[in-house]
Amino acid sequence: MTTSTYRTGHVAVIGRPNVGKSTLTNALVGAKISIVSPRPQTTRHRLLGIATFPEGQLLLVDTPGIHREQGKSSATAMHRWMNRAARGAVEGVDAAVLVVRAGQWDDADSFAYEALRGAGVPVVLVVNQVDRMKDKTVLLPYLAKISEGRDFAGVHPVSALKRNGLDPLVKTLLALMPVQEAMYAEDEITDKSQRFLAGELVREQLMRQLGEELPYATTVEIEKFEVDGTMLRIGAVIWVERDGQKAIVIGKGGERLREIGSKSRIQMERLFGAKVFLETWVRVREGWSDDEAALRAFGYHD
Incomplete structure (x- = not known):
């Protein structure tokens, strides 16, 4: 109103x-x-x-x-x-x-x-x-x-x-704002999609857990975002630039990747108000952070 x-x-x-x-x-x-x-x-x-x-x-x-x-x-x-x-x-x-x-x-x-x-x-x-x-x-x-x-x-x-x-x-x-009506409904909090926010929550865990080792060498692409009844099924690909970085993200016996996935899922459930089934993979694309085409493919649009 x-x-x-x-x-x-x-x-x-x-x-x-x-x-x-x-x-x-x-x-x-x-x-x-x-x-x-x-x-x-x-x-x-x-x-x-x-x-x-x-x-x-x-x-x-x-x-x-x-x-x-x-x-x-x-x-x-x-x-x-x-x-x-x-x-x-x-x-x-x-x-x-x-x-x-x-x-x-x-x-x-x-x-x-x-x-x-x-x-x-x-x-x-x-x-x-x-x-x-x-x-x-x-x-x-x-x-x-x-x-x-x-x-x-x-x-x-x-x-x-x-x-x-x-x-x-x-x-x-x-x-300082002009007198005018609201541009968004009262319950809207962002213009970004749930798919985008899911990718950001995975990347947040990467920054928190691997910031010292891989501060800027990782990005996240959401390959799957499906609504299955009351559950969200999400597939996230973590992109790195070298095989050695892939090993760091996965960790010994896959322990670090499981930890990243678990904490990301908890944050998603809190934000989306729904149960989340999250799958994560780690893939290599050499030099993606200095490749304009790769950046566009991963959602970095002007």
Whole structure:
């Protein structure tokens, strides 16, 4: 239901890698739609999170971390694609959220801010993980320092993980949105399909369990997604670039692959609200992360 004061609009969630953009998106949506791991660049795709409130609807564009490219020769096709996805997220939005980690501001944060300033949209600064600051007396001087000389439409210290400080942030963002009706139904939380989300949940477990060994050498393709009564039957292929990586993913006696599958299945059942029968396979495609055709085949579309 909408009123003459109901507001709806798009908000790009931007920042350097691993500052909590996906955690913030999930917290505002109220459901896990973006995967999270301690590894930088876990998010590879632009993903729309739909956060609906009595006063309005925020369409949150979660993005890969934006970072300065070091030249075409040193960046893989995957890294170039993620940067394009992050930069493209600000096109057509009504506002942007710049997420930084509490107590930190470096050249990468400045680079992200300048990219947003060039887009000509209002920028709201979200300082995440304030709960991890041991000395809270440094917070206000820190906020004053990073705000100096920069034009922010609002500054909000939050803990996305603990969901603290989100209500004032929502109020600020809604005030920047145009007055218009909701674009999505109240029970919709993302524009992505269950098939896409299933692949992301498998990839999340890969990042969590193998991030140190295979940080970016894996991707996931869902070959089968079938509804069988009250059960979902899902077949997931984990792609790696070398035979040695395949052995790492499978683990001794297949133990690691079973663990990845088990934890992925639990997350799928939680998100989809249904029983899941999940099968996983590991296959090799050499150099897929630097192959534009392979990226397109695996769903990395501009």
